[in-house]
Amino acid sequence: MAESDLHVIVGARLRGAGQRYTSKRRALVEILEDARQPLSIPDILRGRSGLAQSSVYRNLAALEHAHVVRRVVTGEDFARFELAEDLTEHHHHLVCSNCGTVQDVMIPQRLERSMEHALDEIAEGSGFTAVSHRLDLIGSCKRCS
Amino acid sequence: MAESDLHVIVGARLRGAGQRYTSKRRALVEILEDARQPLSIPDILRGRSGLAQSSVYRNLAALEHAHVVRRVVTGEDFARFELAEDLTEHHHHLVCSNCGTVQDVMIPQRLERSMEHALDEIAEGSGFTAVSHRLDLIGSCKRCS
DNA sequence: CCAACTATGGGAATCGTTATCATTCTCGGA
């Protein structure tokens, strides 16, 4: 996806939610785009967003509500955020249970497809309407093991 | 697994961690065993554990450390707990993004196996040592949809 | 029965996250 396309799409989604696409929010989106893994608020504040902590929280909430970013739950005591999957690519996570870092990973198309198929059946059988799935590997990252 | 076996195993694991298996902790284990889905602390306090809130937290931490219970992260603002998988059965979760409930579900052995195989390869290729995996379906439960 | 140690409960402390509010900025209309 071209750089400009991303901002056009994000802008459209924000306006659709009655929000503006300010320079601060653009900076936030760019920081998330450059990262190769979901970022925590401390990570983002360390970056050069030029945003106050309260604004980072508020803007991430706004972006999440506009389906631009997704909150990733990790078990650490703070949340992590990444761009929504339809702005990047469908992927999963390698979660290090020692240091808490999360690394993006993709799995073979074939497996992804057979998994989705099976999950649809399961959901249906349980009267559950599945919207998405989340597959994380828990273990030790290269640095910790 | 017979009822008594469970308590024998739990007792052994706790003693192995230098802890006692008190009646309060036994009550906690039984509440988790009877539940068909991971329970939150409020859920547990509503039950008849007879435990103070601080003791529930402390005991769940002790049980988690002894590998008797597992903390389930859901994105709600409180955690949920379930018995460790080797005390029950390997399963996954249907997470309702509306009301927050989590329902246990099992997936076909065939898929489970091909998934594990693929995940091992992926982890290895990334220098990651996988210990376990987590597969959740996100969507709307029967009651909410 | 004692002594040492662990568990318990209540409440204070912690810390990530949210809400509040005064100020600043932005966009559209005149």
Next chain:
DNA sequence: TCCGAGAATGATAACGATTCCCATAGTTGG
């Protein structure tokens, strides 16, 4: 370009789940 309404920002207070602390009660081994 200038104005005004509404949105965004930043500093700080409030909130709530979880953890910590400590005095008391219970348990275990000798």
